[in-house]
Amino acid sequence: MAANYWNSSQFKKWFASFDQFALSRPTFDDSSIEYWNLIKSFGTKLKVRQRAQATAAVLLKRYIHAVKHEPKERELFVTACLYLASKVEECPVHIRVVTAEAIQFWPDSVKPSRSLIAQTESHILSHLDAYVIVFHPYPTLEKIYRENLITKKQLELAWGLVNDSYATQLSLICHPHEIAYAAALWACADDPQALLKLKPSLEKIDVFRITACMQHLLALAGRLGQS
Template sequence: MAGNFWHSSHYQQWILEKQDLIHQRQADLEILTEDEYPKLMIFFSNLIQQLGETLKLRQQVIATATVFMKRFYARNSLKCIDPLLLAPTSVFLASKVEEFGVISNSRLISTCQTVIKNKFGYAYSQEFPFRMNHVLECEFYLLESMDCCLIVYQPYRPLVQYMQDLGAESEVLQLGWKIVNDSLRTDACLLFAPYEIALACMHMACVVYQKDCKQWFAELNCDLDRIMEITKYILNLYELWKSYDERKEIASILQKIPKPSTQPPQPGSR
């Protein structure tokens, strides 16, 4: 593992440019609208969250799984691998990378079946269709697409450090932590460094609780414009949630995704 973020593959290979991200999604945006694509990513991020909570994984593992999924679709079209397969595969891989321990094959598949049936029945009328051999094959393609860059730095640790330095109350930290979780439903984790995301979420939490942090931020040596840009991503997410009824809309969006062939094509093929 890299000794620090600046020497890691996360910083050197996986802080992407917004224009590159948009370009990579062009094939998918010919099928989905610009409003539907983020709704789809939110849905599968929620699925990963629910799988992780049911499997009693730490939030760090869930966050890493979400980033893995987003990294794959930052390089590949939705038609390469069904997101319904990639989501549990990302959880399976993240549990090993974050040294949580390997999830048993039977437990992973049974959890997927239970979660899809009980929590996401409004989106899927049939049971979870994949088995462990599909997950293991998908894991290979996921590893290859990420060029085996498995180290993911998360905003949680810097968030806690910054809050302690500011002397913030526990409820401000708790809200900041929740906002970090919400940021995983945006593209922020692909475009910005974890410490920048932590600062944006910290600032939003301080504003909500009217915690004075002006002097603290004034002394920072960072690009505040980037912090505000992250804030916009998160606020846009909250604005979307006000009018978005996932239970009513997601089934029709899922039906528009082109179905991959049984054998996944080489990652990167369009």
């Protein structure tokens, strides 16, 4: 496992595979939102913790980016990614349980078997070159809160914004701390004192990229508000 984000495959392999204009293009569509909704719904059914659901979303995005097309069997790939993510995040769910729950949860889709889920997991891993470690914005948000830069209520709002970000491509084209600060700034937009506290931290990072992240999160909120 990489000691830190800057030495990780997430930065060196995945982030580096996007051009400098990635943030200037749309980062979500109906399909990306639907994938995240499927992951949240089935992940909750499996009682997989939220961070593992987020990891599953990132792994699926990496796979789609690697193969350049979306899988035809969405439910099967969502199932396999959640199964894999539960192991990556050290909250494993037995494949027997995953299979049984998937059959009940998606009765009209392809009936997954243990072997089919395992084969799909192996297929995903091969296209990811087994790079499955995911760094998330959550630790940065927790650090900001521990340093008393934001309130508990602002932390909760920012946390929700980070959760929503997994319906976008931001986890592939932004550093985790950029998403965290974008969410924190939005969460305390009406609190001048909190913004003042955050200012020294913002001087150390690319404000243009933070602003772009905020714009994408705002656009997503508008899209979700219409649905």
